[in-house]
Amino acid sequence: MKKHKKIVVFLVIVLLGSVMLRLNVLPVLVDGRSMEPTLYDHDYYLSNRNSLNHLQRFDVVVAYSRQLNENIVKRVIGMPGDKVTYKENKLYINGDYVKEPFLHNSMTNDFTIILKKNQYFLMGDNRMNSTDSRVLGPFQKKDLKSRNGVIVFPAKHFKKLQ
Template sequence: MKIKKEMLSLLKTLVIAAVIITGIRYFLFSPSTVLGESMSPTLEDGNMVMISKISEIQRFDKIIFEAPDADENYVKRVIGVPGDSIKMKDDVLYVNGKKYGEPYLKKAKQNLTGDERLTNDFTLKEVTGKEKVPKDSYFVMGDNRGNSRDSRVIGFISKDSVIGKVEFRYFPFNEIGGIE
């Protein structure tokens, strides 16, 4: 009788723990694996990251979303939030007319020679047909600008397609922590 009670108690504890873990994973945080080189060198193919499903998305955050053009998830950096106008000129990003440095591109820009540009010139209107990022949408770009299928090609990303914000990397172990 005593063993039966203990087994029942253990089973209840395991069920409760499973429900809590499932709830946390489904509603709050979730692990994800980076596929591809579009965010290199910030995030590399095979990196494992933890995403928050409840964090507010802001400009320059890294997000994972359902790809509108493939049956997979993409990870990119948010460059424009609703209401923003975007322009890239001479490898300098302008958001709402204000010049922004992109420190996460510093390493990639160091490898350029002469008049090479990491990011081709464009305006939001040229690549999307819109002057501003629409409500409930984001304009995203990969850090590996020459090898990224992003909003310059696939258009705006719907807020509803966002799975979560990348909060930190947990693999490889020598790179555990926050991400620039």
């Protein structure tokens, strides 16, 4: 009887641990090249569901797109109330130039958008191959599902996203 009790306790602990993990972590399989070179097609990473209260510019987020009816992975470029301008491949936030160190030879057409109180402007790092806020429009806070995380597969891509 003692042996069965230990097995039951072990299974309950495993079950509770699995539930807690699922509530806190959003597993993501990257589909496409829109976030290269940060994330590659078929990278698998674990994203933090509970860190959206600390959202910052340039965080990598998982957002639900109503137009595409799926979760997408993008980078936060514009925060609520920002005036986001791209001119000659350079980002300006509220008139100030902001360097994007994660970009490598990426082209962005010129545009300006002013975000409302609860809007976020999201873009992929591979700007020429990304369906993002330039097409889908700004995202609401409720559309954002998780932030940052850790790439766990393939092993050669292992890294923490911040």
